[in-house]
Amino acid sequence: MRAAVLTRFGAPLSVRRVARPEAGGGETVVEVLATCVAPYAAEVFSGERNYPLVPPVVPGVGGVGRIVRVGPDATRLRPGDLVWCDSTVRSRDDALAPDIALQGWSSRGEGGARLARNWPDGSFAEFMRIPTENAYPLPAAAADDPARWAALGVHCIPYGGLLAGGLAAGETLLVSGATGNLGSSAVAVAVAMGAGRVVAPGRNRAALDLLADRFGSLLRPVLLTGDEAADRAAMSAAADGPVDMVIDLLPPSAPGSVSRTAAMTVRANGRVVLMGGVGMLGGEDIALPYRWIMRNSVTVRGQWMYPRTANVGMVRLLASGALDLAPERVRTFGLDAVNDAVAHAAAHGGPFDRTVLVPPAG
Template identity: 80%
Template sequence: MRAATLTAFGSPLVVHDVPDPEAGSGEVLVEVLATCVPPYAAEVFSGERRYPLEPPVVPGVGGIGRVVRVGPDATKLAVGDLVWCDPTVRARDDALTPDITLQGWSPRGEGGAKLARHLPDGPFAELMRVPTENVYRLPAAAAADPARWSALGVHTIAYGGLLAGRLEAGETLLVSGATGNLGSSAVAVALAVGAGHVVVPGRNRAVLDLLADRFGARVSPVELSGDEDTDRATMAAATDGPIDMVLDLLPPWAPSSVARAAAMTVREHGRVVLMGGVGMLGGADLALPYPWIMRNSVTVRGQWMYPRTANAGMIRLIATGALDLAPERVTRFDLDQVNDAVAYAAEHGGPFDRTVLMPTA
């Protein structure tokens, strides 16, 4: 098969012939039709983001494909099925605290690195080998546009954050980092699952206006000034009622003061979910005040990716039209154009802008 390989950080991806992966027991072999290229992929491949990838590796983060081969433990999957391949691989030998790797992207700890060495098959290739439990059948309608459905790789992350915060119908959510690619997804998904109102802070006025135009009165844009106290007060006053939950999806270069200002808008007994990259490249700690958390009975939790059930839930949201993918802009590249796709994604990382690699186009 042909695949795009990261041979070393700072080097372009190399498209070449490599041996076909061989799926064993507990694994599925999938022909990759489409995979989203993250806007920050260039930062990962350059080494700027300091991801613990171990080159050489075929990178990527999940994808849409067709099943080519199934193992003997598959009872429902069949050859020819159109599927979503979830990159969040969990070790099978510890149900309580399993080691995790994002297949083709980022392992967690030494256990995750061991998993990554076993599964160096990311979706930037014609074929990939995937654990059986990471493969989810898609509705027949998805076959009409697998590239558009590859946005599952973005929306399911946002959905995981909402599940972690137990967002309830009618509640008010503040999305910190709402003007970014992942943050804007969180706005759309939150409204799709029944959020009553979403506060969307940011510095980019054009993107704030775009979100308000797309979603109407249920979205309140807030243009940030850069002053922590002023911004906290402005965000808290953006709706008539209290803010029930804050979801932080800020990128690694965002200052912790921006995340803190957003978090501290949440009401008494509110919830704060941290999913962004603040502090990953150094800088000041988040430093939420102990007395504020304690006296207001605020719940603060981190969330990396999402539970397995989120995949099925997100597929249902799209299949039923609760989350509409039609307005999203999708730009497609074939495998030979992989480096062009990475560069394009870096320049087009705004809301609902998808760069999609189609290895078997």
């Protein structure tokens, strides 16, 4: 089969022939139909983000595929089934705190590194091998436009954060980083979950206008100035009432002060969920006041990725139409144009922009 291989950090991806994977026990082989290219993929492949990938490796984070073969212990999945392939691989020997790796992308700690060594290759290929439990059946309608459905992998991330924070219908949510690729997804998912209103702060007026056009009166845009006190007051005023929950999806380039300003708009007994990259590249970290957290009984938690059940929930939101993929701008590239896709994704990382690799075998 053909695959795009990261031979070393800083080098273009090389499309070459590699061995086609086989399925053993607990494994499934899938023909990849479509996979999203992250806007920051170029930063990963250059080494700028210092991700623990070990070249040579086939990168790529999940995707839509069709099952080719399953291992002997699969009881429901069949060859030909259309599935979502979740990249979040979890260790099977610790139900309480499993190690995690993102297949073809990243990992956490030594346990995650061991997982990554067993599941190294991602979805920038004609076929991929995944854990059987990472294949989630999709409705037949997804076969009409698998490239559009590949956005499921983007939406699942903020969905995991919203589930972690217990977002309830009718509540007011503030999305810190709302004008970015993941932040705008959080806005869409929150609306699909029944949020009463969503406060969307950002510096990009055009992106804020796009969000306002799509979501109407549910969306409360706030143009940030950089003045912490003024920005906090503006966000609180836009909420027109208590902010029940804040989710932070800011990129590594954002200073910790922006995260802090947004977080401190939450009401007493409110929740703050941190999912972004602030401080990841050595920049300013977030510093929340101990007394403010304690006296206001604020819950602050981190969330990396999402629980397995989020995949099923996201499929349902999409299949029901509660989360509409139609407004998303999708640009597809074949496997041979993978480096063009990476460059396009870097230049088109705004709200609802999707760069998708479509590498099916001929």
